[in-house]
Amino acid sequence: EEDIVLENAGYGTLDWSAEVDVPWLAVSPQSGQDERVNLAVSVHSTALDAGTYNAHLTVRSPDAANSPLSIG
Numbered sequence: 001e002e003d004i005v006l007e008n009a010g011y012g013t014l015d016w017s018a019e020v021d022v023p024w025l026a027v028s029p030q031s032g033q034d035e036r037v038n039l040a041v042s043v044h045s046t047a048l049d050a051g052t053y054n055a056h057l058t059v060r061s062p063d064a065a066n067s068p069l070s071i072g
Contacts, residue, residue: 004071006059007036016061021072024048025055 008014017031024044029037041057056072 002041004039004041004057005036006034006039008034014061014063016059016064018057018059020055020057022053022055024053025057027057 006016006018013033013035015031015033016037018027018039019030020027020041024047026042026044028040028042039057039059054072056070058068058070060068
């Protein structure tokens with residue numbers, strides 16, 4: 001499990017949501033209204049064979065200038 005910090009560099013809270021594009025990756029929490037939050041990203045590797053896999057985590061906020069932001 002890895003943490004990704006989502007933080008409003010301006011003032012006040014942001015409405016946001018986070019999603020992944022594969023079933024073996026999870027993010028928690030998936031949405032909220034915060035000034036700062038740690039997103040826990042975890043891999044459910046028990047169902048995966050050995051190999052290289054790719055996935056994306058996408059974070060959206062209607063108030064953020066760089067939204068959506070995709071990591072992957």
